[in-house]
Amino acid sequence: MAEEIVSPVACAVCGRELAGEDSIEEEGKVFCEDCYIEGHHKIQACNPWAVRSKKIFREEAGLEGTEGLTELQKAIYEFVVSRGGAKKDEIAEKFGISPLETENQFALMRHCELLKGQKRADGVYLVPFKDE
Known part of the structure; x- marks a missing residue:
């Protein structure tokens, strides 16, 4: 055969x-x-239970600001802060990650209340959660 x-x-x-x-x-x-x-592994950014859980965990661990983030997350956060905001596609290109990975990293930092989305005239930007 x-x-x-x-x-x-x-x-x-x-x-x-x-x-x-x-x-x-x-x-x-x-x-x-x-x-x-x-x-198949998209993390939801707008998830009140994830925010609450992350907040409790970070408080109990004594983590503030970018403490406890991965090096990639810290770099993304600093990039966003340094520019006063950045679009997700700019972040993906800058760090060589996929759009889905960018979404997941944003979601995790949103749960930490470090970044949020902000609508501007030319699109949605990721910006610091609190004004610095």
């Missing part, structure tokens, strides 16, 4: 070439494992 030849497929998000066994198919699209996982 002849062995069936399977053509490689490309991830619908990143374009990486995948062997059949290394791909995940969903709704007619093929994804690599990294893109599939990233696409």
